Amino acid sequence: MRTLWVIARREVWSYLTSPVAYVVSAIFLSIVGFLFYGVAKLASERSMQWLQFQGSLPAFNVIQLVFRPVFQDMALVLVFVVPLLTMRLFAEERRQRTYDLLFSAPISIVAIVGGKFVAAVLIYTVLLMLTLILPLILGQFAVFPWTALASAYLGLWLLGLVFIGVGLFASTLTEYQIVAAFTGVGILLVLWVIGLIGQDAEITVLAAVLKKLSVSIHFDGFVQGLISTSSLLFFLSLSFLWLTMAYRVVEANRWK
Amino acid sequence: MIEVRDLTKRYGHVTAIDAISFAVRPGEIVGLLGPNGAGKTTTMRILTGCMPATSGSAVVGGYDMVSQATEAKRQIGYLPEFVPLYPDMTVPEYLGYLGALRGLRGNALTAAREQVIERCGLGEMRRRLVKNLSKGYQQRLGLAQSLIHSPSILILDEPTGGLDPRQTAEMRRLITQLAGRHTILLSTHILPEATALCQRVVILHRGRVAAVDEQEKLAARLRRSEKLAVRLRHPPADVAGLFKTIPGVIGVYSAAGWGQGKAGAAGESRWIIECELGKDLTEEIARLAVQRAWGLAELAPLSMSLEEVFLNLTNPQESEATR
Numbered sequence: 219m220r221t222l223w224v225i226a227r228r229e230v231w232s233y234l235t236s237p238v239a240y241v242v243s244a245i246f247l248s249i250v251g252f253l254f255y256g257v258a259k260l261a262s263e264r265s266m267q268w269l270q271f272q273g274s275l276p277a278f279n280v281i282q283l284v285f286r287p288v289f290q291d292m293a294l295v296l297v298f299v300v301p302l303l304t305m306r307l308f309a310e311e312r313r314q315r316t317y318d319l320l321f322s323a324p325i326s327i328v329a330i331v332g333g334k335f336v337a338a339v340l341i342y343t344v345l346l347m348l349t350l351i352l353p354l355i356l357g358q359f360a361v362f363p364w365t366a367l368a369s370a371y372l373g374l375w376l377l378g379l380v381f382i383g384v385g386l387f388a389s390t391l392t393e394y395q396i397v398a399a400f401t402g403v404g405i406l407l408v409l410w411v412i413g414l415i416g417q418d419a420e421i422t423v424l425a426a427v428l429k430k431l432s433v434s435i436h437f438d439g440f441v442q443g444l445i446s447t448s449s450l451l452f453f454l455s456l457s458f459l460w461l462t463m464a465y466r467v468v469e470a471n472r473w474k
Numbered sequence: 475m476i477e478v479r480d481l482t483k484r485y486g487h488v489t490a491i492d493a494i495s496f497a498v499r500p501g502e503i504v505g506l507l508g509p510n511g512a513g514k515t516t517t518m519r520i521l522t523g524c525m526p527a528t529s530g531s532a533v534v535g536g537y538d539m540v541s542q543a544t545e546a547k548r549q550i551g552y553l554p555e556f557v558p559l560y561p562d563m564t565v566p567e568y569l570g571y572l573g574a575l576r577g578l579r580g581n582a583l584t585a586a587r588e589q590v591i592e593r594c595g596l597g598e599m600r601r602r603l604v605k606n607l608s609k610g611y612q613q614r615l616g617l618a619q620s621l622i623h624s625p626s627i628l629i630l631d632e633p634t635g636g637l638d639p640r641q642t643a644e645m646r647r648l649i650t651q652l653a654g655r656h657t658i659l660l661s662t663h664i665l666p667e668a669t670a671l672c673q674r675v676v677i678l679h680r681g682r683v684a685a686v687d688e689q690e691k692l693a694a695r696l697r698r699s700e701k702l703a704v705r706l707r708h709p710p711a712d713v714a715g716l717f718k719t720i721p722g723v724i725g726v727y728s729a730a731g732w733g734q735g736k737a738g739a740a741g742e743s744r745w746i747i748e749c750e751l752g753k754d755l756t757e758e759i760a761r762l763a764v765q766r767a768w769g770l771a772e773l774a775p776l777s778m779s780l781e782e783v784f785l786n787l788t789n790p791q792e793s794e795a796t797r
Contacts, residue, residue, distance in 0.1 A: 316558040
């Protein structure tokens with residue numbers, strides 16, 4: 219457990235001293251800011267319309283109008299951003315041949331995988347907290363459903379755990395960071411598309427199963443302010459699954 | 475301190491090491507000697523717990539590498555062949571991280587770090603990033619890393635590999651200073667290095683132990699004979715037997731695989747002739763070859779650095795015979 223923190227601390231330090239994390243954060247934050255601005259502008263136009271045609275339009279709902287589009291878009295941006303954050307974690311150890319340092323030290327592979335995961339989660343959490351500035355600004359001008367916002371952020375954070383798990387797994391597969399990033403994005407896109415198929419398919423058994431497996435549908439529940447145990451467990455067990463797979467690959471690497 | 479019994483490692487169908495057994499006693503410096511691909515690195519990676527063996531056992535410092543891996547790993551400092559470095563760290567950061575991985579904390583960590591920096595002569599390089607260090611200093615940093623938790627056993631894989639002669643000499647001096655405080659197993663493919671540093675030598679050849687010998691005996695064995703390399707264009711069928719008729723010749727070995735210089739013409743063959751120590755039989759051999767018109771193309775003494783080639787050429791039975 220202590221070695222897990224040693225590894226996590228080193229990985230956080232490594233994030234803070236390399237430019238990748240800053241560049242990725244800057245790109246992520248500017249895209250999110252742009253999206254947020256667009257959606258908020260649309261929402262304000264809609265509310266003006268609503269004032270003009272009182273009652274003849276559906277009720278004004280800040281969750282439907284602002285949150286759902288912004289958070290769905292943010293999640294899609296994360297599909298591309300998270301693998302960039304995680305690509306280095308194992309690929310670089312393999313390329314620099316530093317795996318042997320970790321394997322010959324009296325530490326478990328669980329601590330290695332766990333430490334790297336914790337570090338990525340910490341960086342990701344900070345990244346999410348930086349985006350909080352947008353709703354804080356909006357909160358100055360409107361009555362704001364803060365609890366719904368908290369639920370949406372919890373969903374986004376849990377989604378991030380899954381994404382980081384996938385990215386970590388992708389990073390164990392190769393010694394090239396770029397390959398790891400592309401693999402991660404590929405897996406995440408498939409996960410995301412499963413959700414879309416589940417949404418659009420007609421009610422068949424397959425569609426029902428896909429819907430239950432869909433990352434985006436579970437996430438949508440959080441965005442609408444619904445924290446369900448099944449969604450919570452779904453995200454936690456899914457990230458655990460990917461971490462276990464990463465663990466298996468690292469262990470298999472010892473045999474080469 | 476190290477006990478290896480019937481250790482075998484297979485990669486698919488390739489057998490990297492085949493039932494090797496040897497032991498290293500406390501305080502000893504033992505060299506693992508052999509040409510590239512003989513299984514030295516595989517053996518060391520198994521001994522350090524980086525890689526599991528296919529079968530056989532390795533007991534390090536009294537702990538079994540499979541059932542008591544964590545305890546066993548605490549006893550070992552390991553310098554891999556390709557020094558594993560984190561290029562974006564400074565020297566103290568790198569050593570601090572690896573010390574922490576080995577369980578050192580707080581003041582003990584700082585003290586251990588400063589001690590190995592001093593012992594390995596890295597003081598001046600303190601502020602540099604690891605990637606900006608010269609190869610010699612990187613190698614020293616690798617050694618420092620293996621020492622940080624004061625292990626009782628050091629496993630050094632080609633500690634002088636890729637260094638220039640001056641750096642090699644410094645590295646050897648460092649290792650000599652470590653002797654006595656640590657039990658050391660080091661690998662090399664350079665024979666003089668093994669004779670200079672080690673008390674005993676384990677010779678690996680194609681994944682098997684070809685010989686285990688004390689340094690004096692090994693050196694004596696190697697120095698007991700002079701070796702000459704001969705290239706003949708038209709050798710007779712029984713060239714080995716004919717060479718042996720010259721007084722002073724101990725053995726004649728075919729060196730067909732040793733393609734030094736020009737590609738061999740058809741019918742051309744290479745031989746290594748082992749002669750008694752102190753006798754220069756160059757003239758006699760030349761005379762014999764010229765008189766019989768064997769097409770003498772080359773005749774040269776085999777220098778120490780080519781001993782490695784000799785080891786590669788002699789199969790285990792022959793090297794047993796020359797003892």
